[in-house]
Amino acid sequence: MRVIILAAGQGTRLRPYTNDKPKCMVELCGKSLVDYQLDAFKVAGVTDITLVAGYQEDKLVRKGVKKILNPDYAITNMVSTLMCAKKLFDGSSDVLITYGDIVYEQRILDAILAAKADICLTIDKEWKRLWSLRMENPLDDAETLKLEGDLIKELGKKANSYDEIQGQYMGLIKVSADKARELVKTWEGMDRNADYDGKDFNNMYLTSFLQHLINLGWPVKAVSVESGWLEIDTVEDLNFFNETLKEGMFDLFNCGA
Structure with a gap:
């Protein structure tokens, strides 16, 4: 198993905490977001x-962890960052892709590592609980995710109703060794001048790329979980989870005061 952590972003919505550090090094209960992930990988x-x-x-330096640079981080988005590491998709190993600003329990990681599929991703079936804690109206932020059985047919669009959300994308994806090379070739063959959910090629979201794969007929499997994770997008998120985790209001980690 090979892991790629996407950690190139500026985290502008987390300023001033990201004035002098990458987003993934912001601390939650005294520990950086990336170190939660690295500890989970160690256990696994x-x-x-x-x-x-x-x-x-x-x-961003961690012992035993390799680093690849996206020199264009300021003008590109997640998929471009991922493809800076395209040499790792050489077919010799499964590849796990994870956003750098999420934190998850060991069971979440174990679930996706155990899943058998060409490409799969975790979805939170209890997503509304987390979104309701973070914001007054979850529909303002949550995105569509539609399933047929355990296969994802749509994701990443603006949701108009809760009926369009059968789970929430979490930013944790696994690609099999057999499909790794093809994934990169598919990206290389995409139209550089097309519009991808309102973004140009270099700034497309990872959900847009996943939807492109689905539209091409790739079976993208959902690995369903219930809670046990969080994402830190804003200062409000950080302050909220720092307080609720310490107070035991949100039972995710042992993060005592």
């Missing part, structure tokens, strides 16, 4: 880990 016995860094990359 996963040692082949690469960080794709950009903003404040000199601050």
Whole structure:
């Protein structure tokens, strides 16, 4: 198993906490977001880990963890960052892709590592609980995710009703060794001048790329979980989870005051 952590972004919505460090190094209950992930990988016995860094990359150094740079981090988005590491999709190993600003319990990681599929991703079936804690109206932020059985047919669009959300994308994806090379070739064959959910090619979201694969007929499997994770997008998220985790209001980690 090979892991790629996407950690190039500037985290502008987390300023001033990201003024001098990458988003993934912001601390939650005294521990950086990326270190929660690295600890989970250690427990799972996963040692082949690469960080794709950009903003404040000199601050992002971890023993035994490789680093690849996205020199264009300021003008590109997730997929471009991922493809800075395309050499790792050589077909010799399954590849796990994870956002750098999420934190998850061990059981979440174990679930996707155990899943058998060409490409799969975790979805939170209890997503509304987390979104309701973070914001007054979850529909303002949550995106569509539609299933047929355990296969995802749509994701990443603006949701108009809860009926369009059968789970929430979490930013944790696994690609099999057999499909790794094809994934990169598919990206290389995409129209550089097309519009991808309102973004140009270099700034497309990872959900847009996944939807492109689905539209091409790739069977993208959902690995369903219930809660046990969080994402830190804003200062409000950080302050909220720092307080609720310490107070035991949100039972995710042992994060006592």
